[in-house]
Amino acid sequence: MADTLSADVIVVGAGLxxxxxxxxxxxxxxxxxxxxxxxxxxxxxxxxNFRRSAWKGDDDxxxxxxxxxxxxxxxxxxxxxxxxLGPYPYPAMYLRVVGGTTWHWAxxxxxxxxxxxxxxxxxxxxxxxxISYEDLEPFYHEAEVLWGVSGPDEMAQYSPRSxxxxxxxxxxxxxxxxxxxxxxxxxEVLTNTTxxxxxxxxxxxxxxxxxxxxxxxxxxxxxxxxxxxVQAQAAGVKVIPQAVVYKLDHDAQGKIxxxxxxxxxxxxxxxxxxxxxxxxxxxxxxxxxxMSASDKFPNGxxxxxxxxxxxxxxxxxxxxxxxxxxxxxxxxxxxxxISIQQMRDGDFRKDHSAFRLDFSNGSQVTAVTEQGIKQGLxxxxxxxxxxxxxxxxxxxxxxxxxxxxxxxxxxLSKTKKDALGLPTPAIAYSINDYVERGMDATHEVYQxxxxxxxxxxxxxxxxGKYSNNQHICGxxxxxDDEKTSVTDSTGRAHAHENLYxxxxxxxxxxATANSTLTASALGLRTxxxxxxxx
Amino acid sequence: MKRxxxxxxxxxxxxxxLAAAQDGDLVxxxxxxxxxxxxxxxHTADGGKxxxxxxxxxxxxxxxxxxxxxxxxxxxxGSWTEQDFARALRRGVRKDxxxxxxxxxxxxxxxxxxxxxxxxxxxxxxxxxxxxxxSKKTELPFPFxxxxxxxxxxxxxxDHKTFTPDPSKSxxxxxxxxxxxxxxxxxxxxxxxxxLMAEKSGELMAGASLGTWYAPNITSDKDHGIxxxxxxxxxxxLSTGRNGAGSQAGGPMLxxxxxxxxxxxPADIKALAVYVKSLPAKxxxxxxxxxxxxxxxxxxxxxxxxxxxxxxxxYDSSCATCHxxxxxxxxxxxxxxxxxxxxxxxxxxVSMTILTGLHPTDGQVMPPFAGRLNDAQVATLTNFVFKxxxxxxxxxxxxxxxxxxxxxxxxxLLAIAQYGVIAAxxxxxxxILALLAWGIxxxxxxx
Numbered sequence: 001m002a003d004t005l006s007a008d009v010i011v012v013g014a015g016l017x018x019x020x021x022x023x024x025x026x027x028x029x030x031x032x033x034x035x036x037x038x039x040x041x042x043x044x045x046x047x048x049n050f051r052r053s054a055w056k057g058d059d060d061x062x063x064x065x066x067x068x069x070x071x072x073x074x075x076x077x078x079x080x081x082x083x084x085l086g087p088y089p090y091p092a093m094y095l096r097v098v099g100g101t102t103w104h105w106a107x108x109x110x111x112x113x114x115x116x117x118x119x120x121x122x123x124x125x126x127x128x129x130x131i132s133y134e135d136l137e138p139f140y141h142e143a144e145v146l147w148g149v150s151g152p153d154e155m156a157q158y159s160p161r162s163x164x165x166x167x168x169x170x171x172x173x174x175x176x177x178x179x180x181x182x183x184x185x186x187x188e189v190l191t192n193t194t195x196x197x198x199x200x201x202x203x204x205x206x207x208x209x210x211x212x213x214x215x216x217x218x219x220x221x222x223x224x225x226x227x228x229x230v231q232a233q234a235a236g237v238k239v240i241p242q243a244v245v246y247k248l249d250h251d252a253q254g255k256i257x258x259x260x261x262x263x264x265x266x267x268x269x270x271x272x273x274x275x276x277x278x279x280x281x282x283x284x285x286x287x288x289x290x291m292s293a294s295d296k297f298p299n300g301x302x303x304x305x306x307x308x309x310x311x312x313x314x315x316x317x318x319x320x321x322x323x324x325x326x327x328x329x330x331x332x333x334x335x336x337x338i339s340i341q342q343m344r345d346g347d348f349r350k351d352h353s354a355f356r357l358d359f360s361n362g363s364q365v366t367a368v369t370e371q372g373i374k375q376g377l378x379x380x381x382x383x384x385x386x387x388x389x390x391x392x393x394x395x396x397x398x399x400x401x402x403x404x405x406x407x408x409x410x411x412l413s414k415t416k417k418d419a420l421g422l423p424t425p426a427i428a429y430s431i432n433d434y435v436e437r438g439m440d441a442t443h444e445v446y447q448x449x450x451x452x453x454x455x456x457x458x459x460x461x462x463x464g465k466y467s468n469n470q471h472i473c474g475x476x477x478x479x480d481d482e483k484t485s486v487t488d489s490t491g492r493a494h495a496h497e498n499l500y501x502x503x504x505x506x507x508x509x510x511a512t513a514n515s516t517l518t519a520s521a522l523g524l525r526t527x528x529x530x531x532x533x534x
Numbered sequence: 535m536k537r538x539x540x541x542x543x544x545x546x547x548x549x550x551x552l553a554a555a556q557d558g559d560l561v562x563x564x565x566x567x568x569x570x571x572x573x574x575x576x577h578t579a580d581g582g583k584x585x586x587x588x589x590x591x592x593x594x595x596x597x598x599x600x601x602x603x604x605x606x607x608x609x610x611x612g613s614w615t616e617q618d619f620a621r622a623l624r625r626g627v628r629k630d631x632x633x634x635x636x637x638x639x640x641x642x643x644x645x646x647x648x649x650x651x652x653x654x655x656x657x658x659x660x661x662x663x664x665x666x667x668x669s670k671k672t673e674l675p676f677p678f679x680x681x682x683x684x685x686x687x688x689x690x691x692x693d694h695k696t697f698t699p700d701p702s703k704s705x706x707x708x709x710x711x712x713x714x715x716x717x718x719x720x721x722x723x724x725x726x727x728x729x730l731m732a733e734k735s736g737e738l739m740a741g742a743s744l745g746t747w748y749a750p751n752i753t754s755d756k757d758h759g760i761x762x763x764x765x766x767x768x769x770x771x772l773s774t775g776r777n778g779a780g781s782q783a784g785g786p787m788l789x790x791x792x793x794x795x796x797x798x799x800p801a802d803i804k805a806l807a808v809y810v811k812s813l814p815a816k817x818x819x820x821x822x823x824x825x826x827x828x829x830x831x832x833x834x835x836x837x838x839x840x841x842x843x844x845x846x847x848x849y850d851s852s853c854a855t856c857h858x859x860x861x862x863x864x865x866x867x868x869x870x871x872x873x874x875x876x877x878x879x880x881x882x883x884v885s886m887t888i889l890t891g892l893h894p895t896d897g898q899v900m901p902p903f904a905g906r907l908n909d910a911q912v913a914t915l916t917n918f919v920f921k922x923x924x925x926x927x928x929x930x931x932x933x934x935x936x937x938x939x940x941x942x943x944x945x946x947l948l949a950i951a952q953y954g955v956i957a958a959x960x961x962x963x964x965x966i967l968a969l970l971a972w973g974i975x976x977x978x979x980x981x
Contacts, residue, residue, distance in 0.1 A: 044906060048851035052838050205891075205899035208867060210855050218855035219901055332865065 005271040007033040007238075009530070010259055011279050012245045012288065013503075015100025016516060017523040018279025019228035019237070020146060021502045024527035026235040033271065034232065035243040035261055037069035037280075038096035043226065046103065046216045057366065059104045059215040060093055067419035068264045069096040069244055082283075083413040083426035090314070090408075090429040093470050094281050098241050099225035101281065101470065102516060104215040106336040107195035107222045109149045110356075110513035111140050111159035111521075113345045119403075119509055123349040125434070126403045126509050130480045130489035137162055139521035139528075146231065147223040147520070148201040151193025158341045170198045170207050173333030175361045175394065178326070180338065183452050189338050189359070195223030195517075196334060202227075209333040211363055243269070246422055248276065248292040248301055248499070256301075256499045262420050275498050275530055279523070282472040282505030283410050283425045290412045291422065302476075302493040302501075305483045309411055311404035311474035313510040316431055316466035318439060319397045320446045325454030327391035331363030343445065344512040353400040353438025356512050357445060364393040396449065398442040400435050400466075401512050404474050431466060439463075471515040476505035478522075490529035491522060502526050557656055564657025567650055570717040570802070571643070572794035576600040585662050586610075587669030591637050592745070592941055596674045598637040606664040619655045620648075624696075626688060633684035635672070636691075636731070645697040645716035691732040703812075710809025713802055718795065720810075723749035723786065726818070739810075740818030741879070745942030747785035748882045750874070755815035758879075769807040773798070775894060781874035784883060784892050792895040819879040845918025848911055852903060853919075861923045867898065876924020885916045885935050909935040 007030075011022045014036035026032045041064065049062035058075040065073055071094055073079040082092060094101040114133035119126035141163050143149075150167035169191040172180065180189045196213075197206045207221040217224065233239060242264040249258040256276045261269055278285045286309035290300040302308055340357040348354070368389040372382045413426040443460075450458050461467070479485025482494035487506050493499040502523035504515040511518075528534045568574070577600045579588040587602035605612040611619065611629070618629040626640035627633055634640060646654075677683055697716050699708040714720045725733040726742040741751035741758075753759035760768065760781075767777040775783035775791045783791050795803070836842040837850055850859070856867045863869030870876060875883050889912060891902035907915065910932040920928045937943045 042906070044848075044851040047855060048837075048847070051850055051854065052834065200893065200899045205901045208856060208898050209865060212855060 003269060004258075005033060005240075005269065007031045007271070007273050009033075009275045009277060010035065010271050010273040011237075011277045012259060013037075013100070013278065013280030013284070014098045014225075014229055014232075014239055014241070015279060015281070016102045016225035016228045017502050017504070017519045018100075018277070019225060019232040020143065020520050021277060021279060021523040021527045022237045023146075023228070023232040023235040024524055025530060026232065026237045028527075028531050032232075032237045033273075034229075034237055034239045034279075035245055035259070035271065036096075036098045036239060036241045037244040037284075038071075038098060038241065039064055039066065039069075040098045040239070040241045041103070041226075043216065043218075043220065047218050050212075050215050060095065062215050063095050063097055063103065066096075066264070068242070068262070070418050070424075071096045080416065081418075081424050083416055083424060085411075085426055085428040086430075088430045090312070090427045091468055092283060092314070092427075092472055093468070094283070094472070096281075096284075098239060099229050102223075102225040102228075104213075105222075105224070105516070106192075106213050106334070106514075107147075107224070108336065108514040109144065109147060109151065109193045109195050109517045110155075111193075112511045112513050112518055113158050114160070115345050115349075116509065116511035116513075119349065123347070125350060127477075127479070127484075129508055130478055130485075133159075136518070136521050136525065139525045140517065142524050143517055143520035146228075147195035147517070148197055148204070149193060149195055149223075149517075150198040152191050154188070154190055155193050155341070158344060165193065167198045167201060170194065170196055170334060170337070173209065173329075173337060173361055175328045175330050175359075176333065176338045178324075178328045179359055179394075179453070183340075183449060186448060186452065187340050188342060189340055192334075192337055192339055192358075194334065197221045197223075207334060211331050211333060211335055211361070213335045244420060244422070245280075245288055246291055246420070248288065250292075250294065250296070250301065250496065252296075254296070254496050256496055266420060275500065277500045277502055277526070277530075278476075279502045282475045282503050283427075285501060285503055285505055286410050286475050287412060287423070287425055297495070302486050302495050302499065304495050307477065307484065307486045309475050310406045310409045311477050311508070312408040312410055312427065312429060312472070313402045313404060313474045315399040315469040315471050315510060315512075315514075316402055316435055317397045317399050317469055318442070318461035318466055319395055320450070320458065320460050321393065321395040322450055322453065322455035322458040323389065323392045324394060325392075325456070328394055329391055330361050330394045331365065331390070333361055335360065335362045337361050340445075343441070348441065349401075351434075351437060352441055353402065353435050354512050355398045355400045355438055355442055357396060357398050357442070357449075360395045360397070362395075364390045368393055396446070397467075398439070399469060399512060399514075400438045400442070402431065402435050402510055404477065404509060405430070405432065408474075410475055435466075436464070469514070471504065471510060473504050473507040473510040473515055476501045476503060477508040478506045479508055490534055491526035492529065500526050500530060557660060560653045560656040561661040562657075563650075564653035564655070565661055566799075567654050567717060568657055569794055569797050570713060571654075572718070572790055573603070575789060575793055576637070577603050583663070583665045585658070586665035586667060590670075593635075593637055595678050597672070598635050598674070599670045599672045602665060602667065602669045603658060604662050604665045605659050606666045608666050609668040610664060610666075611658065612664055616652060616655045619658070620651045623651060623654070625694075626684065626692065633681040633688070635674075635678075635681075635684065636687070639719040639722045641692055641733070642716055642719035642722060644692060644694060645712070647696055647716075650716075687730065687732070690730070704808070706805045706808050707812060709802065710805035710807070713798075713806050714809050718790075718806070720752070724752050737816055737818065739813050740816035743880065743882065744786065746882065746938050747787075747886055748878055748880050749787070750878055750883075751816065751818040752810060753813040753816045753818070754811065755817055758817050759813075759815060760810075761815060763811075765804075765807045765811045768810050769803050772806055772810075773800075773803050775897070776868075780869060780872055782868050782892075783894075784875070784887050785890070788892060788894055843918070844911075845914045845921070848907070848915045849918055849922075852907070852915070856900075861919075870919060870923045873923065876920050876928075878925070878928065881916050881920055881928050881930035882934070882938060884919055885912055885930055885938050888912050888915060889935070889939060904939065909933075909939060 009025050009030050009032045011018050011034045014034045022032045022034050046062045053061050055061045055075045070081050072081045115122050117129040117133050120128045145166050150169050151165040152169045183189050199206050204220045243261040245259050245261040247260040248256050251257050258270050258272045289302050289308050293300045338359045344354050368386050372385040377385050408429045411426045412423040416424040476486045478487045487501050491500045504519040577585045577587050585603045587600045589600045590597040602610040604610040607613050614629050621627050624644040697712045724739040726737050728734050739752045742749050751759040754761040771777035772795045857870050861870040889904040892900040912935045913930050913932040917929045
């Protein structure tokens with residue numbers, strides 16, 4: 001043991017949600033230290049890495065992947081960090097760097113719809129949350145102000161608001177305008193509510209449409225975990241990068257007494273605090289809890305009823321790509337700008353997944369070029385093909401709600417270890433009929449849209465094939481009953497009075513919205529609870 | 535028509551109403567003039583109440599704090615008569631007789647017509663809300679702390695003449711000359727100053743440094759000024775900050791456009807453009823005139839294998855996404871290749887833009903890099919941009935960027951003035967001694 005660090009609060013992980021929680025505690029006068037396994041990174045370095053990358057389609061590629069804080073990497077092939085136990089693969093993507101995975105994202109900032117919190121009561125499927133939409137509403141707004149969320153007023157019909165969005169929606173690109181008009185009045189296509197500036201906000205410029213949200217917004221117009229860490233540091237939070245937490249100590253009552261972490265020279269350090277907050281990724285927090293197993297807690301911490309790591313969810317999604325009957329010029333403006341909300345709630349949830357339908361505005365040039373080359377085109381013929389297709393090709397995808405299933409889970413790998421000798425995550429996962437039926441319902445909608453867009457050359461993802469959306473939920477589910485949940489309604493571990501968790505993992509259902517805004521609101525509520533305000 | 539109406543109204547309702555109606559017109563006229571004169575640029579602090587003062591204006595000899603010019607009787611100019619107001623505006627003398635510093639452009643406002651001074655006075659008395667809060671006092675180092683020292687400066691440099699139209703020029707030109715000279719005070723920044731900080735009359739609008747930003751040559755010189763701009767381009771620039779041909783406003787000019795020029799009537803913008811277009815060509819401080827490389831820059835191989843220069847590497851990571859790998863711009867974002875900003879006699883504006891970014895009220899913001907790049911990196915990037923896209927002969931140094939970051943180089947004027955006072959003191963002492971000696975000898979003789 002080289003030294004012992006002490007603070008009022010130790011936060012493990014320095015992603016967006018952890019940073020906002022840490023910030024709030026620091027502003028209330030607490031001394032707060034954030035321990036982050038990964039390195040400190042700078043935007044310009046990541047932009048440079050991206051510009052030089054041979055794998056521009058892989059959003060993880062520009063980010064430094066260290067053997068001391070490894071994360072999944074699938075290009076050119078799977079680095080095997082996540083062990084897949086099947087039957088269905090769960091190829092999660094996440095970053096272990098200061099600021100976390102939201103360095104590369106679309107900054108989508110939908111709130112859940114109120115019924116998402118009471119799925120069991122309303123539709124007799126899934127489970128209810130221990131809190132309601134109304135409980136979370138003020139914290140949603142608090143998060144939106146910190147992020148700088150822009151959005152259209154119409155969104156309030158799905159998720160009611162006590163206060164307006166901090167900013168008006170981002171201007172619609174040509175693609176957005178065209179799709180909105182072509183699908184009227186059958187579908188209400190709305191500009192997304194996002195952590196993306198439509199006007200200068202908090203010292204960051206407005207979006208200028210570089211269409212580079214993933215893997216990195218080059219101008220900081222998009223809110224990221226990097227922005228959150230800057231806000232946290234301004235509030236006095238101390239960030240220690242390259243600090244890989246591997247174990248928590250506890251006393252006879254189960255109260256947490258210390259965290260242990262390795263620096264990148266494999267030296268072990270200890271940090272002590274009054275309160276401990278686990279704010280890492282929803283696959284990495286269970287790992288720390290499992291690794292902290294002791295005589296008193298042989299299954300790991302917070303795991304007296306074998307709930308840690310279970311109920312793993314994401315939004316399975318399938319894609320539909322087509323050529324519109326007119327040029328729609330994908331590739332200017334945000335990559336994911338508009339969506340349909342109308343299927344996010346309804347009685348049908350008794351039978352099949354609710355879903356949101358998202359339209360992509362990502363540049364099609366790379367995809368189209370690959371198609372052309374595959375067809376054997378060269379020279380002028382290839383040029384013409386690219387011009388014609390890149391202007392007319394676009395895609396849409398659904399974001400399907402998956403129900404919590406205890407058999408979908410993350411565990412410690414029994415076979416794989418990283419360079420520090422720490423086991424890597426192992427995942428058992430499947431997708432059930434509820435989702436498959438949601439996919440069938442989506443197909444009907446896809447076909448209506450295809451018709452309205454006058455689309456040709458329509459291509460669908462193969463039946464039964466889904467992509468991950470990196471909305472990792474459920475592994476630390478909150479609930480009132482300790483036998484079926486890991487954390488209580490404030491994010492505190494049932495079994496440890498001074499241990500809190502702020503992460504998408506505490507969400508007991510995945511609902512139909514990208515998870516970070518809800519996790520941010522929950523984190524801010526957890527901070528309020530630590531401060532005795534909830 | 536308006537006058538007839540006023541007259542009829544006056545006949546019916548009496549003189550008090552006539553006065554009120556006239557005042558109403560004068561308030562709106564005065565408001566427009568105050569916008570054209572950009573009074574708010576200095577007298578309204580960022581986020582502060584209109585015209586309540588408090589904004590510190592950095593000058594080479596220290597900060598000058600703009601005063602409260604709301605009609606507050608206690609802290610503003612509420613107790614001033616129109617004569618007091620006119621004297622401050624055109625002569626640089628406060629109601630209490632103290633001199634103003636020429637950061638207040640009274641040498642320009644001296645050209646204002648009596649009618650316009652009256653309109654401004656009525657506006658400030660009746661159209662501006664009084665704010666009872668004193669602004670901070672200006673505290674300059676000695677000898678500038680002695681406001682009376684400005685009396686001598688005024689004797690030398692203040693022209694008392696109001697604007698006299700030039701009968702040989704069109705009405706439009708005369709309107710433009712009046713707006714530019716008496717209100718918009720273009721020459722305050724664009725005309726170089728002498729050692730005593732007075733505008734050099736022979737180099738009208740030939741370009742000058744403000745300490746940090748450089749106000750470029752806007753004479754009709756085709757190489758060093760804006761002689762190649764059409765009148766429409768000048769007008770577009772004045773009202774939007776962009777001329778559509780590779781020039782866009784930054785720094786204080788952008789502020790002047792946002793707060794003042796963009797709000798002027800189209801006819802006044804046209805008049806200004808006519809006048810500016812006619813400014814006699816002056817070479818000013820000429821740029822070296824070397825042509826930039828402007829070759830295809832983007833070299834993935836060099837960037838990938840690490841042989842690219844430090845400047846190219848910085849450009850690639852911080853600039854290329856918006857301004858293009860080859861500086862070509864696009865999608866409404868400005869090209870750097872052959873941009874006006876990279877054809878200046880000094881690199882300061884490019885360094886300042888990198889440090890502070892650009893923040894138009896209405897338009898795309900460029901983020902600041904002061905927090906991300908150190909002085910050496912800003913200098914390297916500035917030099918790369920000039921070398922690649924503009925006048926390759928213009929370069930800067932890390933030391934200069936340090937000065938820019940800190941608000942500019944300290945002025946030699948302070949040292950000159952302080953030595954000057956000592957020198958003057960010695961002369962006065964010698965004169966007194968001489969007089970004494972003369973008096974003594976005279977007394978002796980008469981005795």
